[in-house]
Every structure is written in structure tokens, then in C-alpha cells.
Amino acid sequence: MLFKRLLRDPRVPRHAKVAVALLIPYLVLPFDLVPDFIPVAGQIDDAILVVAAIAHITRRTGCEVIEELWPGSERGLGVILAFAASSGRRAR
Numbered sequence: 001m002l003f004k005r006l007l008r009d010p011r012v013p014r015h016a017k018v019a020v021a022l023l024i025p026y027l028v029l030p031f032d033l034v035p036d037f038i039p040v041a042g043q044i045d046d047a048i049l050v051v052a053a054i055a056h057i058t059r060r061t062g063c064e065v066i067e068e069l070w071p072g073s074e075r076g077l078g079v080i081l082a083f084a085a086s087s088g089r090r091a092r
Contacts, residue, residue, distance in 0.1 A: 005069040055084035
């Protein structure tokens with residue numbers, strides 16, 4: 001739901017929308033870098049890519065856009081933003 005909202009939001013830059021648009025099929029298709037049938041590791045690669053995409057978007061638009069469009073709980077939002085922030089610090 002969040003990615004769908006991000007794709008429609010005019011505050012999100014085009015290059016960030018392209019990243020989200022490329023990520024969605026990767027998450028849906030059964031072909032991954034690490035196959036999903038491998039316990040834990042199969043889901044971690046998906047989670048890392050989701051966090052990286054959200055970190056990229058928050059660097060470009062600010063946390064406010066993610067906070068406004070977030071469909072889940074406040075606790076879930078906090079976790080996602082914390083991971084995105086730590087991902088952004090390591091990438092620099």
C-alpha cells in the first residue's frame with residue numbers, strides 16, 4: 001500500500017518512483033537473489049531492498065512524506081524509519 005501511495009504522490013521525485021516501480025515486481029516474482037524457500041535468508045534480501053528504497057525516498061523527500069502515507073501502525077512506522085535512518089548513515 002505504501003509503495004502504491006508513493007508512486008502517486010507528486011512530492012516523490014521521478015527517480016525514486018522508478019526505484020519503487022522496479023522493486024515491486026522483484027518482491028512479487030518468485031525469482032530473488034536469495035530464494036524465498038531458504039528460511040530467514042530468503043526474506044532478508046527482500047527486507048533489505050525495501051528498507052533501502054524507503055531510505056532513498058526519505059533522503060529525497062523527508063520523513064514527513066513516509067509518515068503521511070504510511071498505512072500501518074505507529075510502531076511499524078518507527079521501526080521502518082529507524083532502519084531507513086541507519087541504512088542511510090551507513091551508505092554515506
